[in-house]
Amino acid sequence: MITKEYIKENTRYNPFNFEEKIYNFWLPYFRAKTKSKKKFIILIAPPNVTGSLHMGHALENIILDVIARYKRMLGFDVIWLPGTDHAGIATQNVVEKELKKEGLTRFDLGKKKFIQRVWEWTKKYGGVILEQFKKLGLSLDWSRKKFTLDKKYVDWVQKAFIVYYKKGLIYKDLRPVNFCPRCQTSLSDLEVEYKESPGKLYFIKYPLKDGGFVTIATTRPETILGDTALAVNPKDKKNISLVRKIVLLPIVGRELPIVSDLKVDPNFGTGVLKITPAHSLIDYEIGLNHKLPIISVISFEAKMNENAGEFAGLDYLICREKIVERLTKENFIEKIEEKIIPLPVCSRCGTEIQVVPSYEWFLRMKNLAQLAIKAVKNKEVEIYPHKFKKPYFDWLNNIKDWCISRKIWWGQQIPAWRCSNCGEKSWRISLKKPKIKCKLCKQSKWEPTNEVFDTWFSSALWPFAILYTKEEKKWYPANLVSSARDILHLWITRMIFSGKFFMKKKPFDIAFIHPTVLTKEGKRMSKSLGTGIDPLDLIQKYGTDVLRFGIIWQLSAHQDLRFDETPLEQGAKFLNKIWNAYRFYLLTKESKKENKNKPSKEDQRILKELQKTKKFVFSKIEKFELGLALKEIYRFFWQEVCDKYLESWKGETKNSLKSLDLVMLESLKLMHPFLPHLTQLLYMALFKKVPLFREKIAS
Ligand SMILES: [Zn+2]
Ligand SMILES: [Zn+2]
Known part of the structure; x- marks a missing residue:
């Protein structure tokens, strides 16, 4: 590769002549030794198959590679396996965009053909991100690439669901969920982003049955059709006298009680909140406390449904106009204020989220959260830097049940079946088609529910689900994992309770939450904002070693970079x-x-x-x-x-x-x-x- 003569003759080092050759020379030596006593196991955060290398990946994995090489030189056999995540919605969206160019939707293709298309795409482009990882000089064992849709991985995910179910931790429920009308799937809270947008705050007068009015403020007047109560905070002296009075819902005329609940924010609008349990997560909880009925008026397509009476069939925004028109004409509008509002949008496609009731699978989190709390409290797992322990505990202490189903096609199928006669009321959980008859109709017309798991449900199992062979199964738990802070809850926390629950052992010793890479001016790096820097460009300009030098030079464990x-x-x-x-x-x-x-x-x-x-x-x-x-x-x-x-x-x-x-x-x-x-x-x-x-x- 290089001779002493070459060194003598050249006074300048040219990395471009050598780096790739050296990387190829290393490849066989990155392989994990299957028989060794002194191991050091590192977990990679699997990038999405749709991903392309960004500075966050570069920082995270260069840190891990420095540590990997250092540990190797101290005599450890390092085990560090590469892999990718199938990234449900993200990948599905990429392929849907391709189809759109051909004038097609996934529904035109049907599920089977669509999934075939996604596999084709994945085989063609899914490896790109890992090839880019190689450019960073990472000492990963490339002979053991893992993918969250490998047969054995999927088996683990489905098995996990069944084990949870048998322990009574899974339930199906009709609940308001965040729903993207474009992606046609429910989303977890963490997949919803808030975009500051110009909007309006409508002050609407609800007539009291005994005379007079109560005014409420809302940004979404079309949802009043689903109101089942008004509520005030019991500590709100100004409004407390309203409790137990009855109002009449404008336009509809339905009688609504006024209840008191601590969840009401007395500082929003007039302090009186309209309660629409079907279309708001907070209202749903308040509704549970007071046993309020749930009236859904908006469909999964963001259109008004049959419960919206004369407005049925209208798009929600058109319905909003019509309702405001009616309310104005009938003198129910007190005033309308222009306001910047945090609009909830789908983090994958940017469409406004609707909260709609949907049948979904939930994982009971209370006891699982305790496992994760204990593991960090008694120092089994170290979260480093320690400042991240507070948000970790806060999140777990306020945990809600986790909606783990997604109504998309690309992913690991939830092993659940529905009776095609009886619908959502009659279901079974099993890997194979149930043999028994439906209790309700006494027939056996089971159909798969066509739901997949939230990708984070799958990646929560990563530390052990990637271990396929007898030898590999010894590689649990790991010593080190590193991640960005924005997936502390999405990933790190969930790996901890999943590991404790299924393996009875922590998944890793240390989670290093690394700094975030910002622009020189301290702004977020983002491709779409044009503030991103492509590490591959820097490698092309300077070579890999220099990129590593430049990133590490600026790295401190405690401050953003x-x-x-x-x-x-x-x-x-x-x-x-x-x-x-x-x-x-x-x-x-x-x-x-x-x-x-x-x-x-x-x-x-x-x-x-x-x-x-x-x-x-x-x-x-x-x-x-x-x-x-x-x-x-x-x-x-x-x-x-x-x-x-x-x-x-x-x-x-x-x-x-x-x-x-x-x-x-x-x-x-x-x-x-x-x-x-x-x-x-x-x-x-x-x-x-x-x-x-x-x-x-x-x-
Ligand atoms: Zn979406
Ligand atoms: Zn049935």
Whole structure:
């Protein structure tokens, strides 16, 4: 790959000639050893098959790779398996967009053909993201790629559902859920985004049965058709006297009670809230407390349904206009205010979310949350930095049951069956078509419910569901996982209780919640906002080692990273400095073959410095302070090795060649986890033709 002559002849290091070749040289050595006592297991956060590499991936996985290589050099057998997530809605949307160009919808194709299309897409493009991961120089075991739709993985997911069911933790319920009318599926709270949008606040007067009016404020007047009560906060002195009075619903004329409930925000509007249990999650809960009826007036398509009377069939926005017109004419409108409102939108497609009642599967969370709370409280699992423990506990202490079903086609099928005669009222859970008869109609006309799991239900099982073979099954639990903070609840928390529940053991020792990469100005990086930086562009400009240098240089465990390109230029200079230092070393060695000196004072000094630097670097790596570790390496190599020690080799010297060998070898090892390609290249040319991460670094 490279000769000593090449090094002598070239005063500049060109990463583009070597990085890919070196990566290919490493590949067989990344494989996990199946028989080993001293293991270090890392979990990858599987990227979506639809994904393409962004700075968040780069940061997360470069951190893990530095640690992986460091652990390997301490004598651990590192197990780090790559994989991807099928990313239900995201992937389905990509293929639906393709179909749209052909003038088709998924319904035109039908379920079977559509899923075929998604598989074709996945086979063609699903591997792209992992190929991009390779460009980061990651020491992953590519012989064991995992995918959340591998047969064995799907088996685990379905089995998990059945086990939960048998333990009484699964139930089916008609409940208002966040529903995307475009994706035609329910979404969890975490999949809903809020977009500040101009809207209106309508103040509507509800006549009291005994005379007079009560005014409520709403941004969605079309939902009044589903009102079943008004509510006030019991601490709201201004409105408390209204409790137990009756109002008449405008237009409809239905009698509604006024109830009191602590969940009412007395500061919103007039302090009196209209309660529409079918179309609001809070109203639903208030409705439960007061046993209010649920009247659904909006359909899954965001149209008014048969309960909307004369408005049935209208799109909700058109209905809103018509209702406001009617209310105005009949003098029920007190005033209308312009207002910026947080509009709930689908995080996948941006369509406004409707809250509609839907039959969905729920996982009871109370006891599972306790498992996760305990695991962190008694320090089985460490969440690092510790500041993330508070949001972790807060979320778990206020947990709601988890809606785990999605009404889309691409994903792991929920093993549930519905009686085609009796509908949602009659269902069975089993992997195979039930043999018994429906209790209601005494027939056996079971059909699959055509629901899939929330992808996070599946990725919650990742730490053990990826272990397919007998050998692999020994790789639980893992030692380390790292993730962005925005999936702390979506993923990390859920892996913890899933692991405790199914494996009776924590899934990992440490979850490192890494900083977020922001723009230089501190803004969110986003492709659509044009503020994103593509790591592949930087690799093309500087090479992988320099990208790694630039990212790690700016990394601190506790603060977000405002990404600046300047350190990459500094990194490129540093790589060249290293190159020339080893070039000088090579020439010196050849010209001073006869040197049999004993270690000089200068030798002793540098060896002591080296020891000190190592100790510092190791301690910082253990604390995820890779930025500080790299800066110390940089200082040591540039100032101590190059500026002082190598200078002392120019001309006559009392230094010992053996010490020089040792300093240059140990420095190379120390730099390897951070700058793997260049250090490997020099190691092959000047020392041994074996992977440098297989060599031990003495601590
Ligand atoms: Zn959507
Ligand atoms: Zn039936």
